[in-house]
Amino acid sequence: MDLPPLISASEIPRVREDELESKSGSENAECNSGDEEEAGRHPKKKRYHRHTQHQIQVMESFFKECPHPDDKQRKELSRELGLEPLQIKFWFQNKRTQMKTQHERHENQQLRNENDKLRAENIRYREALSNTSCPNCGGQTTPGEMSFDEQQLRIENVRLREEIDRMSSIAAKYIGRPPGSNPFLPSPLTPETFDMYGPGDILRGPAGLSSGEVNLDKPMVIQLAVSAMEELMRVARVGQPLWIPSLDGNTEVMNEEEYLRGFSRGVASTNFGLKAEASRETAIVIMNNANLVEMLMDVNKWSMIFSSIVSRAATLEVLSTGVAGSYNGALQVMTAEFQVPTPLVPTRDSQFVRYCKQHEDGTWAVVDVSVDNLQPGPLLRCRRRPSGCLIQEMPNGYSKVTWVEHVEADDRAVHRIYKSLVNSGLAFGAKRWVSVLDRQCERLASVMxxxxxxxxxxxxxxxxxxxxxxxxxxxxxxxxxxxxxxxxxxxxxxxxxxxxxxxxxxxxxxxxxxxxxxxxxxxxxxxxxxxxxxxxxxxxxxxxxxxxxxxxxxxxxxxxxxxxxxxxxxxxxxxxxxxxxxxxxxxxxxxxxxxxxxxxxxxxxxxxxxxxxxxxxxxxxxxxxxxxxxxxxxxxxxxxxxxxxxxxxxxxxxxxxxxxxxxxxxxxxxxxxxxxxxxxxxxxxxxxxxxxxxxxxx
Known part of the structure; x- marks a missing residue:
């Protein structure tokens, strides 16, 4: 974490005179003038040493490298600067106190900002609930007059609308369209639509983009990202019948029919020759959740950590950098090329939107979804269905990562000796991503x-x-x-x-x-x-x-x-x-x-x-x-x-x-x-x- 700017030592509050005298004796005190008799009639006035600019600069520079000098280092500084070791000691004590106070003040301000944000959200939720209407007569009602299921649906509806409104506002400045004019905003959730599609499908829109220049309708990208996040959360957490054991019993296989039945609105591709691949893997890695999220959202760090998988990557456009100084709500359009370390397996080139969000239980999620269908374009060899990972904080700086890799790809050009590896999903699947991540986290721990x-x-x-x-x-x-x-x-x-x-x-x-x-x-x-x-x-x-x-x-x-x-x-x-x-x-x-x-x-x-x-x-x-x-x-x-x-x-x-x-x-x-x-x-x-x-x- 970056330290706040250093302040000149001359601005550090002085220690009280009686405290300094008790600590340093009479070295820094001198009589003003006169002999002993004159001194006896007039109380002694203490005159304290004021450090020169050179002394301050030397100690400031040393403080940056070592805030806690030992006795030997203090003696060396005292010889170099012409000061007593005790004076050196007090200067460093004051400096550390000042830095701690400044740091606490900065953290308190951040907490106040977060508190104001939460209070404002609470007010919006209360207002939204107070303005809800009865699903039967259309009249105004209160949460207590609704059934529990209806109440939960309307709370979910408000939350989703809040998220769409916020992200649409971010995108509005790019396209000059008023935030409230989003033609793709979904209709309110109702028990009927909830039962038919499930919460992960309500906001589902078109999914895709041509591999050329970025020329997208930003509200559609936002809608797609929010929908993909809902799908990732469900796919990463559910079991059967969506995920079933493989024939050997060592891995999981996605039931494609079950997937299309539950996630059929805009996610399945009709591109000829593309075959679906789905995999899921979980591991405990030695990296905290904040650093993992930063690594995934920084394209340079991401491509460096996964250099054996990601051959080229770039961020094409950033729609949101997140809120409150974090990556919560960060949204960006990216392009990447995924590889197997051989010239005999064609790479998979993909253009997608990456969306990061921290959920109410503290879990972070990062999702990718292709944007190739948002406008007409050439036929692609790879299309990313909602893929990504869930990151849960664990004790002692560890994180639990659940990775989902779900793509449609054309593998007809794969060399025959690599067919088995690619067809099994292991060449580009979740197991490979998680294995590389685990190994690279151990490597970073070794470096540090x-x-x-x-x-x-x-x-x-x-x-x-x-x-x-x-x-x-x-x-x-x-x-x-x-x-x-x-x-x-x-x-x-x-x-x-x-x-x-x-x-x-x-x-x-x-x-x-x-x-x-x-x-x-x-x-x-x-x-x-x-x-x-x-x-x-x-x-x-x-x-x-x-x-x-x-x-x-x-x-x-x-x-x-x-x-x-x-x-x-x-x-x-x-x-x-x-x-x-x-x-x-x-x-x-x-x-x-x-x-x-x-x-x-x-x-x-x-x-x-x-x-x-x-x-x-x-x-x-x-x-x-x-x-x-x-x-x-x-x-x-x-x-x-x-x-x-x-x-x-x-x-x-x-x-x-x-x-x-x-x-x-x-x-x-x-x-x-x-x-x-x-x-x-x-x-x-x-x-x-x-x-x-x-x-x-x-």
Whole structure:
């Protein structure tokens, strides 16, 4: 939480004279003039030391870094500033008191504002209830004269109208339409419509938007968001008959007929070729609800946390930032592209509205729903039905997250070896989102750790160095994930690989990116199936002792782990700094930064060569953003649900390399460079297959 602005120490209230005298003795008091006899006739007047501007500035600066200096630090300050240690102590005490008072004053003002808001809402509710009419005769009535069901329906009607009015008012300034002229405002709730559709359907309107520019009727977007929120709350919480056990009994499957029966107004798509996928998953994660909500509503944080799933994302328009300084009521139109880490599965591009709300029981909910049908547009390959998560606060900074992923998608272009994974919903489903979120929350907790966990092997001696290395590894992982999928931003060229598997290659120009080496970068990736369990492949690739069996760069040399940072409960989640003691003198003392991560949805081993000078800067806490990286590595996915549940079956392995082929950005790519990369991939695959299949046969 940000601290309030610092105030000059000269403005800090002085300690009473008798208190200061009792604490500091007579050091700060002097006689005005005259001898002892003169002093005896006139009471002594105390003259207190007034700090110079330089002393104040030094102490202010020190206070920002350390509000509670110890004895040693106070003595050092006293020597530097020419003050007594006791004077230093009193100044810091006064400063802390002032900051605490200022902070409490700020919090009190926030509480007063919240109280005024609640009081105003209460008045509006009372007025709305007092103005209700009898459903039979139309005359005025009071809540006590209505049945309980009718009373609850009318209270719900008032609440929904309040929400629509508030959000319509926000949108009115964008379109110049009076708030009360919303032609899509639903009719009041009645027992008949409640029984027919349920509260989640009353406000349902059209759902969708073309993938071009944002040109939407804002009240329709608002109506759609409120309706989607109601649906998400119901879908996330109900059981059978909407959700039924799968055939293996380990997962839930949505009953599509039951869904269409209860949520048929404007949510089902008639687009040819789209198939519905629905999944739900719950987990306890180590992040409080406020930080989770902020992460989901900030597109940069969201795409960074889910970099293995979200290949591109942007906020197109913000309709509401929320109320009372929170994300409660925040509404924004977004676009995102979702991927699987392989060039063999097409990405899913979607444009949707994201709406955040805190409900009366304290639960936060964030919902997405496609806006592709709000105006005519081209046929899309993916459409998001109301999807998102419910976040409930748990003790000790944890949160319970219930995630619902519900889409219609065209998966006809998926490569045959990934069909089982995609058709099961595991490639893009709720289990993958929750698994990645849980792992990333553990990683963030590791970054924020105030002490070195026991058992870490490291040449890092400071917390700043540890954080810099983790930040560099995070950028490496994001760069790898953004370059390995089948994003529409990539111009892949397919080559017939010498290893029997097609290799996709593309080139990138790096001109002014400090995180990439200058010149032409060639990216190459291929995916293939291995009849080996994913865990076995992951353990083999991340182990520095077996690295020489597949890594051509190590050239058969010994690999030594210089630093090891744990990133969660699973020992496979870690960041390492490796030294390759190559037999080749040109590669002597080469360093490799590596991050390995695993969760129930898949595993990664990602690495990049780093030079010794740059890495020393990082290990000493320097800025890692200026270290040039070309990440390569592996993505290991289960071939289907059976691989996730029992850790067996086969693996879907993606191998990807990034290589600088020319340091001149305007140079042309040669066929020799492509052939070199193709040969590198082929040799790596052959070595991996030879090692893991050989071990399996033994």
């Amino acid at each position: 750790a105030s002490s070195f966990p026991s058992g870490e092997v490291s040449v890092i001696t400071t917390q700043d160095g540890r954080r810099s290395m983790l930040k560099l590894a995070e950028r490496m992982v994001i760069s790898f994930c953004s370059g390995v999928g089948a994003s529409i931003a990539h111009q892949w060229t397919t080559l017939s690989g010498t290893c029997g598997d097609d290799v996709r290659v593309m080139t990138r120009k790096s001109v002014d990116d400090p995180g990439r080496p200058l010149g032409i970068v060639l990216s190459a990736a291929t995916s293939f199936w291995l009849p080996v369990p994913p865990q076995k492949v992951f353990d083999f690739l991340r182990d520095e002792n077996t690295r020489s069996e597949w890594d051509i760069l190590s050239n058969g040399g010994e690999v030594q782990e210089m630093a090891h940072i744990a990133n969660g409960r699973d020992e496979g989640n870690s960041v390492s700094l490796l030294r390759v003691n190559s037999v080749n003198s040109n590669q002597s003392n080469m360093l490799i930064l590596q991050e390995s991560c695993t969760d129930p949805s898949g595993s990664y081993v990602i690495y990049a060569p780093v030079d010794l000078v740059s890495m020393n800067v990082v290990l000493n806490g320097g800025d890692p953003d200026y270290v040039a990286l070309l990440p390569s590595g592996f993505a290991i996915l289960p071939e289907g649900p059976q691989g996730i549940e029992n850790g067996g079956a086969g693996s879907l392995l993606t191998v990807a390399f990034q290589i600088l082929v020319d340091s001149q950005p305007n140079a042309k790519l040669s066929l020799g460079s492509v052939a070199t990369v193709d040969s590198l991939i082929a040799c790596t695959i052959e070595r991996i297959k030879g090692s893991v299949l050989g071990d399996l046969a033994q």
